[in-house]
Amino acid sequence: MTKNVLLVGVGGQGTILAAKILTQGLLEAGYDVKMSEIHGMSQRGGSVSSHVRYGEKVESSTIEPGAADILVSFEKMEALRELKFLKPDGIAVVNEHEMPSMPILTGDAVYPKDAVEEIKKHVKTIVLNATQMALDLGNGKVANIVLLGTIIKAMKLESIDWESIVKKQVKPAFVDLNLKALRCGMDAVNL
Amino acid sequence: MKYLLTGDEAIARGAYEAGVHFASAYPGTPSTEILENLAKYEEICAEWAPNEKVALESAIGASIAGGRAMASMKHVGLNVAADPFFTFAYTGVNGGAVIISADEPGQHSAQNEQDNRNYAKSAKIPMFEPANSQECRDMVLESYKLSEEYDTPIMIRMTTRVCHGKSIVECGERQEVAIREYVKDAKKYVCVPANAKVLRRNLELKLAKLKKYSETTPFNFEEIKSDKVGVIASGPCYHYAKEVFGEDASYLKLGFTFPMPDDKIRAFCQKVEKVYIVEENDPYIEERVRYLGFNCYGKDLLPKYGEMTPDVIKKGFFGEEPAVIAYDESAVVGRPPTLCAGCPHRGFFYELGKRKNVMISGDIGCYTLGFAKPYNALDSCICMGASFSIGHGAQQVFNMTEDKKMRVVSVLGDSTFLHTGMNSLVDVIYNNSNTVSVILDNRITGMTGHQENPGTGYNAKGSEANMIDIEALVKAIGIKHIRTINPNNLKEVSDALDEFLALDEPSVIITKWPCALKKFSKEDKEEFPGAFTKKMAVNRDKCIGCKMCMKCGCPAISFDAENKKAVIDGIQCVGCGVCSQLCPKDAIEWKED
Numbered sequence: 001m002t003k004n005v006l007l008v009g010v011g012g013q014g015t016i017l018a019a020k021i022l023t024q025g026l027l028e029a030g031y032d033v034k035m036s037e038i039h040g041m042s043q044r045g046g047s048v049s050s051h052v053r054y055g056e057k058v059e060s061s062t063i064e065p066g067a068a069d070i071l072v073s074f075e076k077m078e079a080l081r082e083l084k085f086l087k088p089d090g091i092a093v094v095n096e097h098e099m100p101s102m103p104i105l106t107g108d109a110v111y112p113k114d115a116v117e118e119i120k121k122h123v124k125t126i127v128l129n130a131t132q133m134a135l136d137l138g139n140g141k142v143a144n145i146v147l148l149g150t151i152i153k154a155m156k157l158e159s160i161d162w163e164s165i166v167k168k169q170v171k172p173a174f175v176d177l178n179l180k181a182l183r184c185g186m187d188a189v190n191l
Numbered sequence: 192m193k194y195l196l197t198g199d200e201a202i203a204r205g206a207y208e209a210g211v212h213f214a215s216a217y218p219g220t221p222s223t224e225i226l227e228n229l230a231k232y233e234e235i236c237a238e239w240a241p242n243e244k245v246a247l248e249s250a251i252g253a254s255i256a257g258g259r260a261m262a263s264m265k266h267v268g269l270n271v272a273a274d275p276f277f278t279f280a281y282t283g284v285n286g287g288a289v290i291i292s293a294d295e296p297g298q299h300s301a302q303n304e305q306d307n308r309n310y311a312k313s314a315k316i317p318m319f320e321p322a323n324s325q326e327c328r329d330m331v332l333e334s335y336k337l338s339e340e341y342d343t344p345i346m347i348r349m350t351t352r353v354c355h356g357k358s359i360v361e362c363g364e365r366q367e368v369a370i371r372e373y374v375k376d377a378k379k380y381v382c383v384p385a386n387a388k389v390l391r392r393n394l395e396l397k398l399a400k401l402k403k404y405s406e407t408t409p410f411n412f413e414e415i416k417s418d419k420v421g422v423i424a425s426g427p428c429y430h431y432a433k434e435v436f437g438e439d440a441s442y443l444k445l446g447f448t449f450p451m452p453d454d455k456i457r458a459f460c461q462k463v464e465k466v467y468i469v470e471e472n473d474p475y476i477e478e479r480v481r482y483l484g485f486n487c488y489g490k491d492l493l494p495k496y497g498e499m500t501p502d503v504i505k506k507g508f509f510g511e512e513p514a515v516i517a518y519d520e521s522a523v524v525g526r527p528p529t530l531c532a533g534c535p536h537r538g539f540f541y542e543l544g545k546r547k548n549v550m551i552s553g554d555i556g557c558y559t560l561g562f563a564k565p566y567n568a569l570d571s572c573i574c575m576g577a578s579f580s581i582g583h584g585a586q587q588v589f590n591m592t593e594d595k596k597m598r599v600v601s602v603l604g605d606s607t608f609l610h611t612g613m614n615s616l617v618d619v620i621y622n623n624s625n626t627v628s629v630i631l632d633n634r635i636t637g638m639t640g641h642q643e644n645p646g647t648g649y650n651a652k653g654s655e656a657n658m659i660d661i662e663a664l665v666k667a668i669g670i671k672h673i674r675t676i677n678p679n680n681l682k683e684v685s686d687a688l689d690e691f692l693a694l695d696e697p698s699v700i701i702t703k704w705p706c707a708l709k710k711f712s713k714e715d716k717e718e719f720p721g722a723f724t725k726k727m728a729v730n731r732d733k734c735i736g737c738k739m740c741m742k743c744g745c746p747a748i749s750f751d752a753e754n755k756k757a758v759i760d761g762i763q764c765v766g767c768g769v770c771s772q773l774c775p776k777d778a779i780e781w782k783e784d
Binding site for chain 2: 010011023024027032033034035036037038044045046047058059060061062064065066067077078080081083084085086088100101102103104105106107108109110111112113114115118119121122123140
């Protein structure tokens with residue numbers, strides 16, 4: 001059965017690297033893997049998403065609405081935007097980090113107050129502040145790796161040798177930091 | 192060896208394995224990463240060209256000289272390269288030649304949704320359509336064999352999801368292919384009418400042979416499981432259709448779609464009761480199937496635009512809607528792309544957007560985002576390099592009106608100026624246009640993700656290159672009024688606009704400041720010392736909550752409604768200083784480390 005992991009966020013948050021490490025691990029674990037993402041204009045502070053699909057044999061590289069087993073949102077409002085992609089019995093992971101978009105900054109709209117509450121009403125939801133956890137580890141940029149840790153735990157992929165995968169994907173000086181971040185994310189999931 | 196590759200990476204890998212000698216491209220989403228990856232191979236001479244026409248022409252030259260050559264571009268890039276494309280079909284090749292067209296169903300990063308399969312048919316150039324990364328690699332290898340065997344360039348038509356989708360690829364080793372001998376052959380390569388008429392007749396003979404290839408190639412294959420339902424699909428639509436129709440339906444998967452395999456299509460349609468066609472953009476396959484006399488379901492039920500993902504197919508053919516969570520989405524606010532914090536276009540657009548009675552002619556690049564709020568500083572954007580010429584035409588008409596009050600400011604970036612904007616500036620000077628032409632020089636090709644260009648001093652491989660001096664070039668074209676300014680200094684911007692809008696002659700403003708995301712070269716470090724090394728912060732005691740600073744539309748500035756103070760996000764801020772010039776209380780100060 002093909003599994004669907006949807007990572008969403010704002011351009012520049014590191015969804016692409018998180019998806020890259022994830023897919024590399026799945027490849028080495030022997031799964032057929034496909035990933036789809038959009039580069040280009042959307043990266044300039046717009047909404048971004050990475051679709052990751054794995055299983056015995058994967059056809060389409062994109063995830064349909066209502067088909068994601070897990071929705072991992074790097075930003076709070078984006079979780080609410082993309083909730084339609086989650087299976088009704090799927091898991092939502094929400095980073096409690098707010099990034100106001102331009103209509104909010106220009107005063108034409110307000111940031112939704114109860115995004116997490118609305119999501120919790122419908123699906124199993126894991127809320128964490130990955131950005132703060134990353135800052136506590138000394139580098140706000142590894143929030144993406146914290147969130148990758150939540151995927152690994154929630155999708156029961158702990159048996160893959162993530163340490164060796166991370167070592168191949170990040171610069172030597174950042175390996176320890178990334179592994180700590182990964183562990184933080186895994187620990188944040190208690191299903 | 193197995194790798195997880197994007198389609199773009201797999202194309203580059205295929206070219207490497209096929210022994211390609213020369214590759215050229217102009218960046219354009221979603222094709223950019225093809226040349227970026229080709230440039231990583233020492234064995235390949237991989238270059239950025241100033242535009243797609245030049246890229247294809249240099250690839251044609253490499254082929255005539257006997258090398259294996261590749262030119263890659265986004266779909267609209269082939270419009271620019273269409274002139275050599277059509278005649279290259281006539282001359283054929285010496286070394287094998289492949290042209291990659293990366294189409295954009297769904298328009299993720301493009302101004303239109305044209306279907307470039309029509310180009311292959313129109314130019315009479317054989318075409319492959321890969322469905323996944325493995326096919327990207329395999330079809331490149333096959334293309335070079337075919338190109339040399341049939342003496343024709345080959346086009347590979349990709350789409351966004353193939354270019355940027357990753358899947359597993361079984362790779363091989365590079366085969367070194369000898370450069371073929373160059374033989375002077377005017378009858379083949381000099382397309383005067385006398386020669387071209389002969390070449391035109393020969394082209395039909397080649398196409399007849401290629402039709403036979405199309406009937407037998409394993410890239411056009413059948414999977415017969417059902418005599419009830421048959422699906423004909425090309426590209427990623429084959430995989431999308433499999434998600435919908437499953438393993439129990441029959442499929443005709445078309446990977447080589449010009450010339451079309453008519454016999455194979457006939458045979459398949461006779462084997463099944465119902466034929467469904469799944470393809471992106473135009474009904475290219477469908478029209479052929481109908482021409483061959485078969486009824487089918489296709490664009491009569493599916494949308495004529497956008498991507499044909501499984502949910503779209505289910506809805507179109509069967510009226511099925513996916514089961515999704517019913518939730519209240521009303522509070523979600525749009526998140527359009529914006530100019531980054533520290534973007535050197537910000538200060539310029541802030542000042543320009545305030546002007547009255549000005550038409551702003553725009554172009555393709557990050558600065559296209561100047562159209563949006565809060566700047567509202569772009570009136571048109573059609574294609575690469577068009578801003579100066581569209582602005583010129585508009586100004587000529589405005590000058591015919593009685594009050595002559597409308598003035599035109601035309602804006603484009605450094606890479607776009609060197610792409611095709613130069614020609615338009617020649618038009619401006621030649622026809623003595625009183626437009627103000629602006630080159631937003633951020634020292635890099637920005638929107639596509641930081642590719643070098645002839646103005647940056649570096650080439651596709653990252654080696655030092657001759658650097659075109661844009662100001663000297665503008666001067667050489669004949670512009671007398673030139674002002675190079677720092678766009679982060681609002682007074683400089685405003686003064687330059689005032690001065691040049693008062694002129695009745697052609698003028699050029701060059702705003703020169705690097706992209707905030709650019710990795711500085713040693714020349715950048717010398718020319719812009721200290722740029723982006725400090726941050727700014729709001730002095731809360733001085734801030735009166737007037738929100739003036741927010742009018743520059745910086746994503747790093749937000750408003751703390753509770754305390755009525757502006758807040759600068761210390762992670763995003765790179766200290767361009769634009770916002771501090773808007774503050775009436777000097778409350779935005781350099782942050783002490």
